Amino acid sequence: MKTNFTDAQLADSDTRESNTILRTCVHCGFCTATCPTFVLLGDELDSPRGRIYLIKEMLEQNAPATADVVKHVDRCLSCLSCMTTCPSGVNYMHLVDHARRHIEETYTRPWPERVLRRVLSFVLPYPRRFRVALFGARLARPFARLIPGASMLAARMRAMLSLAPARVPPASPLAGARVHVAEGARRGRVALLAGCAQQVLAPSINEATIRLLTRMGIEVVVAESAGCCGALDHHMGHHDPAMRLAGANIEAWSREIAGAGLDAIVVNTSGCGTTVKDYGFMFRETPLAAKAAEVSALAADITEVLVRFGYAPTREVPGLTLAYHAACSLQHGQKVTAEPKTLLRRAGFTVKEPVEGHLCCGSAGTYNLMQPVIAGQLKARKLENIARLRVDAIAAGNIGCLTQLAGGVPTIHTVELLDWMAGGPKPAGLGGAPLVPDASDAAQSSATRV
Ligand code: SF4
Numbered sequence: 419m420k421t422n423f424t425d426a427q428l429a430d431s432d433t434r435e436s437n438t439i440l441r442t443c444v445h446c447g448f449c450t451a452t453c454p455t456f457v458l459l460g461d462e463l464d465s466p467r468g469r470i471y472l473i474k475e476m477l478e479q480n481a482p483a484t485a486d487v488v489k490h491v492d493r494c495l496s497c498l499s500c501m502t503t504c505p506s507g508v509n510y511m512h513l514v515d516h517a518r519r520h521i522e523e524t525y526t527r528p529w530p531e532r533v534l535r536r537v538l539s540f541v542l543p544y545p546r547r548f549r550v551a552l553f554g555a556r557l558a559r560p561f562a563r564l565i566p567g568a569s570m571l572a573a574r575m576r577a578m579l580s581l582a583p584a585r586v587p588p589a590s591p592l593a594g595a596r597v598h599v600a601e602g603a604r605r606g607r608v609a610l611l612a613g614c615a616q617q618v619l620a621p622s623i624n625e626a627t628i629r630l631l632t633r634m635g636i637e638v639v640v641a642e643s644a645g646c647c648g649a650l651d652h653h654m655g656h657h658d659p660a661m662r663l664a665g666a667n668i669e670a671w672s673r674e675i676a677g678a679g680l681d682a683i684v685v686n687t688s689g690c691g692t693t694v695k696d697y698g699f700m701f702r703e704t705p706l707a708a709k710a711a712e713v714s715a716l717a718a719d720i721t722e723v724l725v726r727f728g729y730a731p732t733r734e735v736p737g738l739t740l741a742y743h744a745a746c747s748l749q750h751g752q753k754v755t756a757e758p759k760t761l762l763r764r765a766g767f768t769v770k771e772p773v774e775g776h777l778c779c780g781s782a783g784t785y786n787l788m789q790p791v792i793a794g795q796l797k798a799r800k801l802e803n804i805a806r807l808r809v810d811a812i813a814a815g816n817i818g819c820l821t822q823l824a825g826g827v828p829t830i831h832t833v834e835l836l837d838w839m840a841g842g843p844k845p846a847g848l849g850g851a852p853l854v855p856d857a858s859d860a861a862q863s864s865a866t867r868v
C-alpha cells in the first residue's frame with residue numbers, strides 16, 4: 419500500500435512503524451473472511467482492510483480522529499485473527515495500538531463514555547478495587563434487566579452487571595506468598611504473573627498453576643511490585659497508565675532475573691501473555707528497552723512451560739470430553755495452538771474443537787462491556803458451535819473467555835484440569851459429583867515460604 423507521510427511525520431517512531439506496516443499490506447482482502455466483525459456486520463469498514471485504510475488516512479492527515487473512524491476502530495476486537503490469515507505479515511496489532519493512542523489523544527468522546535472508560539481503568543487493574551466493585555455489582559445484579567432503554571449506555575450497564583459473578587470467591591491464601599518452593603530437587607525457577615482481574619474472579623487458576631509447577635520441581639516466585647500487565651489500559655489507548663504498569667513489571671522481574679535468575683515468566687491469562695510478549699516493542703525507545711526485551715523473551719504461556727518441563731499426569735483417565743476454546747490472544751496473538759490440546763489429551767481428556775474456532779467469543783478484554791451487542795452475538799455463535807459437540811466442559815486459557823462463556827456447560831481453565839490430573843483437587847467448576855473415582859482429591863499444598 420502506498421503511503422504519503424512527510425519526513426517530519428516519519429521522525430516519530432510510532433508513525434515510522436505504522437508506515438512500514440501499511441506498506442506491507444497488499445489490499446488482497448484475505449483477512450476479511452476471518453474477521454468476526456466483518457462476518458457479523460458485512461461492512462468493509464468493519465473489516466481489517468477497511469480499518470487499515472481508515473487508520474492510514476487518519477495518521478497521514480495527522481488530524482483529530484473523526485466519529486466515524488472511532489466507531490469502526492472501537493468495533494475491532496483486537497482478536498488478531500486477521501494477523502493469522504494475512505499472507506503478507508501485516509502487523510495489525512501494532513497499527514491498531516497506534517490508532518487507539520491517536521484517538522485517545524485527539525478525540526473527545528461523549529462524557530458518559532469518558533467516565534466509563536476512566537472507571538474501568540481505575541478499577542480493573544487493581545485487585546482490591548475490583549473486589550470492592552464486584553461486591554457492589556453483585557448486589558445490583560438482580561436489577562440488571564430492569565435498566566430501561568435501548569441506548570448504548572443502558573446496554574453497557576446491563577452487560578457490566580450481568581457479567582459480575584453471583585459469588586465473589588475469597589482471596590487466595592497463596593496471594594500474599596512470594597516464593598513457592600519446588601518439591602524435591604529444583605529443576606527450574608519461574609516468575610508467575612499473578613495478574614489483576616483474574617486473581618479476584620478465579621484465584622483457583624493461580625493456585626493450580628503454583629501447585630502444578632512446584633510439584634514438577636519448579637520454584638515459583640510472585641515478584642514484589644509486579645501487578646497488572648497494562649493490557650486493559652493499552653487496549654483502551656491509555657498509553658501512560660499502561661506504560662507505568664508494564665514498566666513496574668519489567669523492573670520487578672528484572673530484579674528476579676538479576677537475583678536468583680528465571681527460566682521463564684509464566685502467564686496463565688493469554689490476553690496478558692500477548693502484551694507481556696510485546697513489552698520489548700512497547701519499550702523499544704525507552705531506557706527500559708534492554709530489560710523489556712529480556713522480559714518478553716522469557717514470557718511464556720503456562721502450557722508452553724508445562725510442555726518444556728515435561729508435564730505428566732498421575733491420575734486415571736477421567737472419561738471427560740472437553741471443548742477446547744482457543745482464546746484469540748493465545749492462538750492469534752501468541753501462536754500457541756498445539757500445546758494446550760496436546761497437554762489436555764496427554765492428561766486423558768477427549769478434546770473436541772468447535773467449528774469457527776478462529777472466531778472470537780466476544781470477550782476481548784473490556785470489549786464485552788464496551789460493545790455488548792456485537793459481543794453478545796459472538797458469544798451466542800460460539801456457544802451454539804460448542805453445543806453441537808456435546809461436551810462435559812469447556813477448557814480455555816483466558817479468564818475473559820471463561821467468564822464470557824460461563825453459565826451453561828462448566829468453563830474451566832486448562833491449567834486447573836491439568837493440575838487435577840496430576841494430583842491436584844478437582845476444579846470446583848466441575849461440580850460436586852466425583853467424575854473420576856479417586857480418594858485423594860484433597861487439595862495438595864505446595865511448600866510455601868513467605
Ligand atoms: S483484530 Fe479481529 S476484529 Fe479487529 S480487524 Fe482484525 S480480525 Fe477484525
Ligand code: SF4
Pocket residue numbers: 442443444445446447448449450466467470500503504505506507508
Ligand atoms: S490479508 Fe493482509 S495484505 Fe491482505 S488486505 Fe488483509 S492485511 Fe492487507
